[in-house]
Amino acid sequence: MQEKQFDIVIIGSGAGGGAAAQELSGLCKDGVRIGLLEWGPKFRESDYTGQELEMAQKLYFDGGGVLTKDKSMTLAFAKAYGGSTVVYTGTSLTILKETVARWGVPGITWEDLKERSKKYISQNNVHLLEEDKINDNNALFRDGCRKLGYRVEQFPVNVKGCQGSGMCNLGCPNAAKQGTHRVQLPAAEKNGVQVVTSCKVERIGDRVLEAVVADAGVGHPSAWAPGRYRVRAKVIVVAAGAVNSPALLLRSGFGRSLPALGRYFTCHPALILVGQHEKPITNYYGHPKSFYSDHFAESGHFLLETCMYFPFTTAKNLAGFGPEHSRFMSRMDLLQMILVLAIDEAAADNRISVDGSGNPVVDYTLTSATLDSLYESMKVCAKIFFAAGAAAVHAPAGKKFLIKAEEAGRLDEFITRDELKTGKVSIAAAHLMGGCRVGENSAGSVTNVWGRVHGVPWLYVADASLFPKAAEINPYVTIMAMADRSAEDIRRRAPQLLN
């Protein structure tokens, strides 16, 4: 086993790890050695082909099809230089004041998160797309919502030179999306942070970790040769995401003193709903996610966002099969899509654990409340589709495959709660959060409000696993803000931690 030594090691390079790396990189000029270990490879520009299956296999764990323990839901999260910021749509919202109040963690204020968010919104070129870049799929959602009196807003997005490939979830083939792989990581490397890709951290011990570098077979080669490594560091920052951070800490034995480790996992369970128009609309050209509605966030506990998916993803998210499914699929140019995100409660029993081999297990139960939200959302979306002029709507909990426009007044009859059955309806986790939640003590949380693991002064967490409850919006800016806090605490404590 080869030995390596750093002062600070960061594990993971997504929104959290990337932000932490940049914020700590200023220490390099004082001689502090910082390493960042990322499980995935750094892709070459030519690797972004826009092909659905090829990119899913390259970018996502289990090709985007990680299943929960009870197999009711899939989870998609990436491994790459830049983590999941390579595959999101770039939607950049600041957490709401009400949400932070609901988090109810003394020491975490909305004003603080807002200030930190502002920095990343500026760095990552967040702005609203011009009207001529809005395709029909997005405009119809906006217009449908407005007709019905639902509040609807345009998403600020973090793109530079977006050419509207619509392939955001497959990694932007035009290098336009400003994830950490375009902004924070290059800045950190410029300041002296050493990034090691294709490097999986297996275990953390007392200021030491064990890692394996493997040839990913794609992208740039890792900075280290394939093999096993023992890496010593005075500070370790875990930013491997809401599944892998708790899993890493659990298999390293930290669960013995931290009963909340892995628990309170939330994920915004999501449905893709589809309307069909009589004439072609522009849907796969242009940015796929330009508008959202939080009109039902308080009353129905769900959010609505525009989306446009690829053939396989679309097909598997429709309930049904056979001739009517095929006919529907055969005209993707007629389809309008909405993504529903349920705002799920943080429950202690929804948790990440590890199996006998140390691999993560996502033990998540969809509650009645979440299923109720998803059910209500189907009727709301059907109304939006029809208000936008759709000829038919596919509701996964529909009593029939398609509800026609002339049946729009009979939604309660055709979309029923008892048809919303797990397995029949395809549910996917949209945003993975919690598992190393912040809080006041080790009885109910894993870290303090600065991301420092309770009772372990050299160990930090800096990613979405810190969230004590759901973000209730697309979370990446908030992840960066939380990681920013962890980095600030490390900088503040550097004299005692690093000497």
Added chain:
Amino acid sequence: MLSSGERLFLLQAASVIVPEAARLDAGSKEEFLRIIERALETRPVAMQRQFKMLLRLLNLAPVFYYGRTFDTLETQKRREFFSWLQGGPIGLLRKGFWGLKAMVFMGYYGQPEAASTVAYAPSKEGNEKLEKMARV
């Protein structure tokens, strides 16, 4: 990785789930199976085992209802059986069928050639296309 029986079952299931799959030429059928095999290879071993078990179970299960295995049923009965699985009372079977459907859709719609058959023609320069369409 898949046995000949499992491959046959997948092709028979595919022609019910995506009727067009029955008309695929030999090369596309092979590609359909190759996509599924490759996806399985990247999944945890336990999941690979569960999927193979599911295929065997689904082939045998119609015996209890129709007195015949899936591979000997007519298309209409196969469709009825799958409809029952999808909406039925047994959660594990619904989820298992969803897994089968997902694999079949992956094998069929995951082939790049499928895009042109579903009126899906994305472009890396989508905004240019939008602009042109707006002018028309």
